[in-house]
Amino acid sequence: MSNVNDVKVQLELDEMPKKWYNILADIKSEFPPYLNPATKEPIPAEALMGLFPKECVKQELSEERYISIPDELLEHYYRLGRPSPLYRAKHLEQKLNTPAIIFFKREDLSPTGSHKPNTAIAQAYYAAKEGVTNLSTETGAGQWGSALAYSCAMVGIKCTVFMVRCSYDQKPYRKYIMKILGADVYASPSDKTEYGRSLLAKDPNHPGSLGIAISEAIEMAVKNADTKYTLGSVLNYVLLHQTVIGQELIAQMNKLDLIPDYLIGCVGGGSNFAGFSFPYLGQILRGELSSPEVLAVEPVACPSLTKGEYRYDFGDTAKTTPLIKMYTLGCDFIPPSIHAGGLRYHGAAPTISLLKNEGFIKSVAYPQEQIFQCAKLFAESEGLIPAPETSHAICAAIDLAKEAKKKNERKVIVFNYSGHGLLDLEGYRSILKLD
Secondary structure, eight states, rough: OOOOTEEEEOOOOGSSSSSEOGGGHHHHHHOOOOOOOOOSSSSSSSHHHHHHHHHHHHHHOOSSSSSOOOOOHHHHHHHHHOOEEEEEEEHHHHHTTOOOEEEEEEOSSSTTTTHHHHHHHHHHHHHHTTTEEEEEESSSSSSHHHHHHHHHHHHHHEEEEEEEEEHHOOOOHHHHHHHHHEEEEEEEEEESHHHHHHHHOOEEEEOOHHHHHHHHHHHHHHHOOOEEEOOSSSSSHHHHHHHHHHHHHHHHHHHTTTSEEEEEEEOSSSHOOOOOOOHHHHHHHHTTTOOEEEHHHHHHHHHHHHHHHEEEEEETTTOOOOOOEESSTTTOOOOOSSSGGOOOOOOOOOHHHHHTTSSSSSEEEEEEHHHHHHHHHHHHHHOOBBHHHHHHHHHHHHHHHHHHHHHHHHEEEEEEEEOTTTTTTHHHHHHHOOO
């Protein structure tokens, strides 16, 4: 048994989860099916298998509570640094002078610096087993693109990435990482697809969006027989792969004999948030726990859960995906060019949206200037520079710790440290005026 005053809680290798958790097994209401835009009828599995790796589609539609992780993938997870450690933010607690106890789950220790490889390596593995030779994808800030480039290199297949143009320009080192790992990387909208060319003809300086990059990646997959499409968030199978995070967290909190009062994660599409929180939410759905409160944190510039409508919408801007029921700002929405590029998506994952609509998840949004100030305070306290996306979760944790101070309550606050910000220093320089 670990002590609550320990700075770090680490699991042994044999304590790493051997299965992924599927929250669809515990959601009581019917999950809204994906619809054919023309007929409004549910999309058959065969149609999805033409676009995605087949095993991923099987997982997408599965209602089994647990899905076994292949032994070969477990070895890859060990290479990623799993199980990842849980740290207590003691210095931050001291700076805030709060009775709250703050923990953070270190998902920044993977080879590419974020949680994204947890699903990237699984998707690349299944694609390679199927005989696929190229995966096409989109990326916002570049964390997902880097993770997929790494994973494709590990299993020996090609990777093509369409990176949102504003992030392509803001974060050049991410595209260099992808190219070092063997990926082809294009600023989106690009001249490599018909849809990209149509947008550039109207606006040669178009900043891009995740919805546009998705459209381009799908077009490439549809037009090339050796290519399948894959993505780093939103769909159930992607979130499923990330649940190794939350299952490890439960084991670590059990070592401390603690149940969190709050679980916090940033949300764009929702993969790190879901992977972190769904195992606990499953216990709540099954009636095993009444807490924690689960908080999704978004940018004010793109607040799909906080300000969006819960309805069917396309997952991309060109309207080539099935219709998905989710909280959405509209598939045509182009967010401002904020530095948290991974959160610039118009919709939230359908499972997260359903749970938010039913009251199991709360959401809040923060402006860019505030999240960088929170990131600076965290860096000064804990010595770690967080990604702008992660800084949204940190902001919410700080606010909850301040609230606990006002009420003199010993709350247990846990957030997902989803990625480091060492390649986001230009954003820090710009927003915090560090010249």
